[in-house]
Amino acid sequence: MRQQSGDASLLRRLNSAAILRVLREVDVATLSELARAVRVSRPTAETIVDDLVAEGWAEEWTEDEGDRQRGRPARRFRFRAGAGHVLGVSIGGSSVRAMVADLAGTVRASGCVPTHRHLSAAERLDAATALAAETAGRAGLALEGLVAAGVGTTGTVDAAGRVVKSVALDDWTGLDLRGELARRLPVPVLVDNDMRLAVLAEHWRGAARGRSDVVYLFTGDRIGMGLLVGGRPHRGAHAAGGEIGSQPNDNWTAFRHVIDYAMAAEPGELRSMRQSADFAIGRARAGEERAATAVRELARGLAAGLVTVVNPLDPEMVVIGGALASAGDLLVEPAREVFERHCLYPPEVVASALGADCIVIGAVRLALDHADQHLFALD
Numbered sequence: 001m002r003q004q005s006g007d008a009s010l011l012r013r014l015n016s017a018a019i020l021r022v023l024r025e026v027d028v029a030t031l032s033e034l035a036r037a038v039r040v041s042r043p044t045a046e047t048i049v050d051d052l053v054a055e056g057w058a059e060e061w062t063e064d065e066g067d068r069q070r071g072r073p074a075r076r077f078r079f080r081a082g083a084g085h086v087l088g089v090s091i092g093g094s095s096v097r098a099m100v101a102d103l104a105g106t107v108r109a110s111g112c113v114p115t116h117r118h119l120s121a122a123e124r125l126d127a128a129t130a131l132a133a134e135t136a137g138r139a140g141l142a143l144e145g146l147v148a149a150g151v152g153t154t155g156t157v158d159a160a161g162r163v164v165k166s167v168a169l170d171d172w173t174g175l176d177l178r179g180e181l182a183r184r185l186p187v188p189v190l191v192d193n194d195m196r197l198a199v200l201a202e203h204w205r206g207a208a209r210g211r212s213d214v215v216y217l218f219t220g221d222r223i224g225m226g227l228l229v230g231g232r233p234h235r236g237a238h239a240a241g242g243e244i245g246s247q248p249n250d251n252w253t254a255f256r257h258v259i260d261y262a263m264a265a266e267p268g269e270l271r272s273m274r275q276s277a278d279f280a281i282g283r284a285r286a287g288e289e290r291a292a293t294a295v296r297e298l299a300r301g302l303a304a305g306l307v308t309v310v311n312p313l314d315p316e317m318v319v320i321g322g323a324l325a326s327a328g329d330l331l332v333e334p335a336r337e338v339f340e341r342h343c344l345y346p347p348e349v350v351a352s353a354l355g356a357d358c359i360v361i362g363a364v365r366l367a368l369d370h371a372d373q374h375l376f377a378l379d
Contacts, residue, residue, distance in 0.1 A: 015040055016048050017376045020057060023079040024103075028061045030074040049077055056083050057375075081106060085141055086371055087149040087187065088364030089128055090194060093117035093168050093221065096128045097360040098135040100146070103371060105205075105364065109139035110357075121171040121180075129184040147374065148188045150366030151181060152197035152359045154224075158239045161191035168222060190366050195242050196233035197362025198354075199226030202319050204365045206358070207350045213315040215306060215347070216242075220323035221274050225306075227313065254301020261294035274323055281327045295327070299334035303349075307342045314345055321352035328352075 018038045023029060029037070035045035052058040061076040081104035088099040094117070099110045113131050115124060128151075136143050155166030161178025178191040199216040202208040208216075212231045218224035225242045227234040234241040255273040261283075262269070262276040271279060277298060283291030306318065318339070320331055328351020339346040354361060 012048075015044065016052065019045065019048050020052060020079070021376065023052075023058055023077060026078075028076045028078045030076050032074070034077070053077070056080060079104070084147040084371060084375075085136075085139065085145070086364060086367035087132055087136065087143075087146050087185075088360045088362075088367055089132060089149065089151045090197075090359035090363055091124060091128055091151065091153040092194065092359070093154065095356075096124070096131050097357065098128075098131045099357070099360050099364050100135050100139040100141065101364045101368070103147075103368065103375070105368060107364075108141075109135050110360075111135040111138070117168060118170050121175050124169070124172075125180055125184065128181070132185060144186045146187045148190065148367040148370040149181070149185050150197070150363035150368075150370070151177065151189060151191045152194040152363045152366075153177060153191065154194050154222075156238070156240045156243060157191055157193045159235075161189070164239065188370060190370055192233075192363075192366060193226075193239070193242075194359045194362075195224045195226035196235070197226075197366060198224075198321060198358040199228045199242075199319075199362070200233050200365050201354055201358045201362035202321070202352060203228055203231070205361055206352055206354045207319050208317055211316045213313065213317075215309055215313065215315045215318045216352075217302065217306060217318065217320050218322040219274075219277075219302070219320060219325070221272065224322070225309070227309075228315075229313070254298050254305060257294040257297035257301065261291060265291075277324055277327075281324075281330060284330060292330070295330050296334045299331040300338050302331070303335035303338035304342075307338065310339060310343050310347060315347045317348045317350060319350055319352050321354065321358055323356075325352040325355070 015038055019034050022034055022037045031042055031045050031049060035042045049058060057080055058077050059080045061078045081102040084103045085100055090097045095112055095114050097112045099107050101107045111131050111134055113127055115127055133143055136146065154168040155172060156164040158164050163172050163175045163177050166172035178189050182189045195218055198218060199214060202216055208214045208228065214228035216226035227242045255277065258280040259273060259276040262271050262279045280291045280294045284295045320328060324331065332349050332351055336349045352358060
């Protein structure tokens, strides 16, 4: 929000920010409703709203002709979400994704390009920058016109946006990701760990809306975890909150069941743990009992690996995300049974519906949080 003139009082600026917050939270509001919500007079509310309209942060809302009642209708206003846009980017081993959204979080354009974990850091950064510009262009915007960019990436990411350690991407450990992208993107850049952004996305737009304490389990080519504690993604003392680290043989013991099944079913095929899981899930959906048993054991093994997290954290919910979330109906019930047996307060277990976009959605939310700080700044 534009700073008021030098002789404007702090109270006026506080009231302007308060009215803008109300407009942000509701669909439409009349001047009387805004005045009551902020506890100012109606003439004061009208003056402030007129200023917000002139500055482009609010707009007057007009009813459809058929909805009008007799007499002069009350003037109604709403937040102008298109007054600004943000960028979200996720950088992973197999792809880079980008989204552009308005200030209400409505996605205006998105894009994805395949990558490889063995790319150099410069190549991966160039791919992310090019995709960001392309996605902004599809939304009819230039990068210079965006308010902020949120970026999520694998690895331990410190508060300054540096990748302290990454086991999933070559040439990524030690990278000043925020600094490198700030030199490439003409907007404020914020960077965080992908799992923290995934659980943030679930809290904002996914299964964990309205929940305060959540464990998010990412399943796919790797296993990851995000923790929501008190409604906020947990960072930890070294920005490694939720990090699982490397596992023996690069997989959890839980995947042994689907790997063994896949090898027995097709001995000549070599599959990764994710490919083995996908193969077993497909066969289970086709009605093969041995495959269904392997998938149930996979779900139980994943849940057993979380028991030592669930018991001390006492979450309301466990969200299964990542590639295996699409098999939620096959995984949720066996996992719930394990928690029922071993947890003092068994959490609800759900499968994520955000799919492969979970991290980039969280990156959008990260950028929107920064935009809000700018929007409601009083100086």
